[in-house]
Amino acid sequence: xxxxxxxxxxxxxxxxxxxxxxxxxxxxxxxxxxxxxxxxxxxxxxxxxxxxxxxxxxxxxxxxxxxxxxxxxxxxxxxxxxxxxxxxxxxxxxxxxxxxxxxxxxxxxxxxxxxxxxxxxxxxxxxxxxxxxxxxxxxxxxxxxxxxxxxxxxxxxxxxxxxxxxxxxxxxxxxxxxxxxxxxxxxxxxxxxxxxxxxxxxxxxxxxxxxxxxxxxxxxxxxxxxxxxxxxxxxxxxxxxxxxxxxxxxxxxxxxxxxxxxxxxxxxxxxxxxxxxxxxxxxxxxxxxxxx
Amino acid sequence: xxxxxxxxxxxxxxxxxxxxxxxxxxxxxxxxxxxxxxxxxxxxxxxxxxxxxxxxxxxxxxxxxxxxxxxxxxxxxxxxxxxxxxxxxxxxxxxxxxxxxxxxxxxxxxxxxxxxxxxxxxxxxxxxxxxxxxxxxxxxxxxxxxxxxxxxxxxxxxxxxxxxxxxxxxxxxxxxxxxxxxxxxxxxxxxxxxxxxxxxxxxxxxxxxxxxxxxxxxxxxxxxxxxxxxxxxxxxxxxxxxxxxxxxxxxx
Ligand SMILES: Nc1ncnc2c1ncn2[C@@H]1O[C@H](COP(=O)(O)OP(=O)(O)OP(=O)(O)O)[C@@H](O)[C@H]1O
Ligand SMILES: [Mg+2]
Numbered sequence: 001x002x003x004x005x006x007x008x009x010x011x012x013x014x015x016x017x018x019x020x021x022x023x024x025x026x027x028x029x030x031x032x033x034x035x036x037x038x039x040x041x042x043x044x045x046x047x048x049x050x051x052x053x054x055x056x057x058x059x060x061x062x063x064x065x066x067x068x069x070x071x072x073x074x075x076x077x078x079x080x081x082x083x084x085x086x087x088x089x090x091x092x093x094x095x096x097x098x099x100x101x102x103x104x105x106x107x108x109x110x111x112x113x114x115x116x117x118x119x120x121x122x123x124x125x126x127x128x129x130x131x132x133x134x135x136x137x138x139x140x141x142x143x144x145x146x147x148x149x150x151x152x153x154x155x156x157x158x159x160x161x162x163x164x165x166x167x168x169x170x171x172x173x174x175x176x177x178x179x180x181x182x183x184x185x186x187x188x189x190x191x192x193x194x195x196x197x198x199x200x201x202x203x204x205x206x207x208x209x210x211x212x213x214x215x216x217x218x219x220x221x222x223x224x225x226x227x228x229x230x231x232x233x234x235x236x237x238x239x240x241x242x243x244x245x246x247x248x249x250x251x252x253x254x255x256x257x258x259x260x261x262x263x264x265x266x267x268x269x270x271x272x273x274x275x276x277x278x279x280x281x282x283x284x285x286x287x288x289x290x291x292x
Numbered sequence: 293x294x295x296x297x298x299x300x301x302x303x304x305x306x307x308x309x310x311x312x313x314x315x316x317x318x319x320x321x322x323x324x325x326x327x328x329x330x331x332x333x334x335x336x337x338x339x340x341x342x343x344x345x346x347x348x349x350x351x352x353x354x355x356x357x358x359x360x361x362x363x364x365x366x367x368x369x370x371x372x373x374x375x376x377x378x379x380x381x382x383x384x385x386x387x388x389x390x391x392x393x394x395x396x397x398x399x400x401x402x403x404x405x406x407x408x409x410x411x412x413x414x415x416x417x418x419x420x421x422x423x424x425x426x427x428x429x430x431x432x433x434x435x436x437x438x439x440x441x442x443x444x445x446x447x448x449x450x451x452x453x454x455x456x457x458x459x460x461x462x463x464x465x466x467x468x469x470x471x472x473x474x475x476x477x478x479x480x481x482x483x484x485x486x487x488x489x490x491x492x493x494x495x496x497x498x499x500x501x502x503x504x505x506x507x508x509x510x511x512x513x514x515x516x517x518x519x520x521x522x523x524x525x526x527x528x529x530x531x532x533x534x535x536x537x538x539x540x541x542x543x544x
Contacts, residue, residue, distance in 0.1 A: 163406070163410055166399070166403055166406060166407055166410070167410065169398065170396050170399060170403075170407050173396060173397075174394075174396045174397075176358065177390065177394050177396060178396075178407070179358075179377075179378040179379045180358075180378060180379075180382060180387070180388050180390060180394075181407055181408050181410070181411075181456065181460075182379050182380075182382040182383055182410065182411035182412075182460070183379060183407070183410070183411075184379050185379065
């Protein structure tokens, strides 16, 4: 029971980070019809910048802001400078360019920072609170939980309550009609990339202290898990990303806790296979065909 | 909100509201629109007729900027639109209701309307007022305002598309087959509404239609396209009344 509470709480916190990253993939997918395979590499570049800033200023918060800003900047540069110039007749060229980008970014980080994992300091303690003799979750996990929830709520409000969100949603599903109504669709695509890369950078920043440390590959597993989640939830569904992230996060933590870390990837794979067999479009996939 | 008509302006020297000049449009290979010239005066309702594949949609899509012409140009009130992007043409007052059901199906009726008014009304309360005005004009939409686009009937969708274009108070409205798939009674309502709006606001309308009788019943002028060229350009009443003309160019 005690183990269960601890694993569950930790799993939720972990799940929200996965959900954030999955959501970032959903945002790009909706904006540009691309699965951005470079998302992890881009995010980890932003995290390197963030911890460099932390090192220089001594402030974790300055680092957090640097991560968000670097993510947004990278997103804009890569969309305007690279992806926009790739033919969009099929999604394939964009994905291939993204994979090439992964190699460039990770090699660049390797050259600059070396191959080893650099230890990073979490801004809060990672040893769990104990409530009535039961370890619940650590202050850092609580911090992750609060930040992730705040960002998820913020994104929900942005997309559903603001005029920018209305334009982002419209241009994602009906670019031509949106342009006829005066929506600056190319700008919306860029904003989508910026938002997405920013959210991914945040997710990676939150994750890194709970992992081995910072290296060019620190977010690779996160990408695999989030990609699984995005496919599970339906690439078009933000709610799917959130719920899928929670499910996978709890599943991974439970399997790791009860069976051992080696079984976690297998469990995720089994879940993915099961869902794809039952609902190939993802659990929360849209039923309605998209409009032109 | 109401248009002020300045009577002392010399009408003859003012440029046409919408003008196509030696316009040539092609997808691949030979032109679909070939060296076409057409001037539409301010406030006119023009029916654009012609068989399937005559090039009606192509002409409208070129006007709104979705297609780039191979040669020639489109002018709005004297201004050359060649280098004006689609999303900026609407800001100059040129609105298009595209062919088919162009409602954004994942957005609600209300959101579709707000989207149409976004660039025009920066202020939220102004926009709300404009949206309310559309609900007054199109009452069935008010009852469905929270419904998603894909829950609407064909007639409701067409109404929404029209309202969403009108909300920004365009000077020129390009309409591509609004009657498609609608019951005759709904078509009649839609056409009446269109004519009334044009009369009330001075809106210039270019209406591509297969439904010749309905279109001519509200139009001032009928233009028949055939193989990328204008084959007939006559007052709508003449076109509707002259059996020989109808027989020759419209096939009934
Ligand atoms: N995207 C396209 N690519 C290639 N050719 C096209 C395309 N769209 C239209 N055409 C061709 O251009 C010609 C004119 O088509 P257009 O859609 O403008 O006709 P229309 O008058 O609107 O016909 P309808 O009454 O059937 O809507 C047709 O021969 C059509 O086959
Ligand atoms: Mg057509």
